[in-house]
Amino acid sequence: MASANRPVERPLSPHLQIFRPIITMVMSILHRVTGMALYIGMALLAWWLAAAAAGPEYYAVVSAFLASWIGRLILFGFTWALLHHLLGGIRHLVWDAGYGFDLPTANAMSWATIIGSAVLTILVWGVGYLVM
Amino acid sequence: MSQQMRTPLGRARGLGSARDGTEHFWRQRVTSVALVPLVVFFLMVVVALTGADHARVAATLSSFWIAIPMMLVVLVAAAHMRLGMQVIVEDYVHAPIPKYLLLMANTAFCALIGLVGVSALLMLMLGGR
């Protein structure tokens, strides 16, 4: 509490209106967002398993919803969230093991997560449509 | 700092002020490592079942070597997402009553997911229908 009456010109940081988004920051947010989306999405998995156990009539209802365009959209989003969170999770585990903290590596892992999750999502859906 | 602030017994236990030390962190890591192969397995099963009718879905899910790892997927995911959502609640909700209500709701939701998923798989595997 020294010299409280003297205004000190300190830089204001972080500057909340103007800042440059950093890839690692975006990835941190995305890991949380995809985690929350998967959390909700797990209800869908439980519902699907319950429908399979309930028998053909009820399974047909659930399966018709999942095959509708809105159902497919949700499942596509779930697939991407799962793959993004999986790759992002591996990135976290690499950090937990004590590696990859330098900027080039951290940035490279971020881009690998984004591009990898997009490519794998398309791959998974491509194979899905092929076997259908 | 910790040298002066903590008793020798507290330091030996190593549990810190929240009394559970690194337990939460560690469980989150263990479930994450387990989920890597489990999620790959899960994706292979659902992709293989794309567009399948009930008979084929039920036959696949009820086979022992699919049903058991599928139960692991459900159980480990339920444990993992409970830990994850707990952190999110603790990060953003600070008023005690909403916080504890949300933490309880989180536990209930994840327990329900685990219970429904495993029960459904057991019914399929044990041939209820």
Ligand code: HEM
């Ligand atoms: C079934 C799917 C999954 C669900 C529902 C799920 C859910 C969540 C949630 C809600 C969080 C909290 C996010 C946060 O604190 O910001 C989280 C964190 C985490 N997840 Fe997942 N997750 C799933 C799969 C995975 C997989 C496959 C991995 C693979 C490595 C993984 C690794 C992690 C890690 C390392 C964290 C902690 C990140 C941190 O310390 O901030 N998760 N997950």
